[in-house]
Amino acid sequence: MEISIVIPVYNEEQALPKLYNSLKKVLESLQKKYEIILVDDGSTDRTWEVLSVLRAKDDSLKIIRFTRNFGQTAAIAAGFYHAQGEVIIAMDADLQNDPVDIPYFLSKIEEGYDLVSGWRKNRKDSLKRKFPSWIANWLIGKITGVKIHDYGCSLKAYRSWVAKNLHLYGEMHRFIPALAAWSGAKITEIPVRHHPRQFGKTKYGLSRTFKVILDLITVKFLLSYATKPLHFFGLPGLCSLVTGLAICLYLSFLKIFFHAQLAQRPLLLLGVLLLFIGVQFISLGLLAEMNMRIYHETQKKPIYVIREIR
Numbered sequence: 001m002e003i004s005i006v007i008p009v010y011n012e013e014q015a016l017p018k019l020y021n022s023l024k025k026v027l028e029s030l031q032k033k034y035e036i037i038l039v040d041d042g043s044t045d046r047t048w049e050v051l052s053v054l055r056a057k058d059d060s061l062k063i064i065r066f067t068r069n070f071g072q073t074a075a076i077a078a079g080f081y082h083a084q085g086e087v088i089i090a091m092d093a094d095l096q097n098d099p100v101d102i103p104y105f106l107s108k109i110e111e112g113y114d115l116v117s118g119w120r121k122n123r124k125d126s127l128k129r130k131f132p133s134w135i136a137n138w139l140i141g142k143i144t145g146v147k148i149h150d151y152g153c154s155l156k157a158y159r160s161w162v163a164k165n166l167h168l169y170g171e172m173h174r175f176i177p178a179l180a181a182w183s184g185a186k187i188t189e190i191p192v193r194h195h196p197r198q199f200g201k202t203k204y205g206l207s208r209t210f211k212v213i214l215d216l217i218t219v220k221f222l223l224s225y226a227t228k229p230l231h232f233f234g235l236p237g238l239c240s241l242v243t244g245l246a247i248c249l250y251l252s253f254l255k256i257f258f259h260a261q262l263a264q265r266p267l268l269l270l271g272v273l274l275l276f277i278g279v280q281f282i283s284l285g286l287l288a289e290m291n292m293r294i295y296h297e298t299q300k301k302p303i304y305v306i307r308e309i310r
């Protein structure tokens with residue numbers, strides 16, 4: 001298998017036939033072995049029926065059905081897991097991405113890039129949608145240090161190992177370039193066509209922006225400190241503990257050998273305080289370390305449940 005197309009689908013019954021036809025046309029022209037993986041993320045319309053009809057007459061289709069709506073990230077993750085192609089291309093089902101761009105992505109991969117990300121230079125969404133995205137893109141770029149223009153574009157091409165090493169969960173698909181950069185992928189961006197939504201409506205509202213910003217903090221912590229939280233908290237904790245201990249020993253020495261009055265001394269307060277802060281910080285570091293271990297353990301846990309695969 002050379003190419004796998006991965007598409008998360010949630011209540012897109014109207015868009016599917018057109019998507020299928022335009023995708024097929026492009027893929028056939030490539031003269032490569034391909035598969036199309038469509039993940040039905042718990043749709044409540046006739047999406048699964050439409051997919052089943054398409055599947056019945058086309059062996060290049062793989063359709064996966066979740067038991068309920070697990071979200072776009074989970075649907076993408078399931079698609080990546082089941083993809084067998086050397087190159088994996090993800091895109092939306094709603095025809096906002098254009099399959100016609102696929103050959104450009106493939107030529108960038110052939111040039112040696114590991115991840116090619118689409119850039120919707122002429123994005124056809126409302127200002128209400130675009131404005132929060134501008135802020136989010138700027139923020140994500142600043143914080144993660146991976147500066148691309150359009151994190152949110154679903155149309156991306158991955159070398160197989162990149163997609164399979166992402167460990168997606170939550171709303172993580174929005175940070176894919178940052179996660180991929182961490183794993184050592186060579187990343188580039190190319191401008192893509194973008195169309196207004198023709199059928200149905202967007203599955204997201206404004207609240208998404210806030211969720212993205214909260215996720216960003218977690219991602220930053222995971223990428224930079226996650227493997228060494230004890231170092232992060234432990235060093236200041238240890239400094240504080242040692243200073244506090246030294247002060248208390250010094251004061252005890254004065255008390256025992258010179259019978260000094262300690263009650264009036266601000267130094268006593270400082271010493272005791274530093275001692276406590278030190279202990280607190282080190283315990284916090286240990287807790288974070290435990291958390292981190294648990295986090296890595298649970299990576300094996302699936303983030304979705306599949307009802308059926310054909």
Ligand code: UDP
Pocket residue numbers: 007008009010011012041069070071072075091092093094096201202203204
């Ligand atoms: N999607 C999904 N699960 C969800 C929400 C969306 O699989 O819970 C799919 C949806 O069918 C589409 C893609 O993810 O293929 C992007 O969704 P949408 O077009 O609503 O997002 P927007 O383009 O407005 O960012």
Ligand code: MG
Pocket residue numbers: 092094096197202
């Ligand atoms: Mg869309």
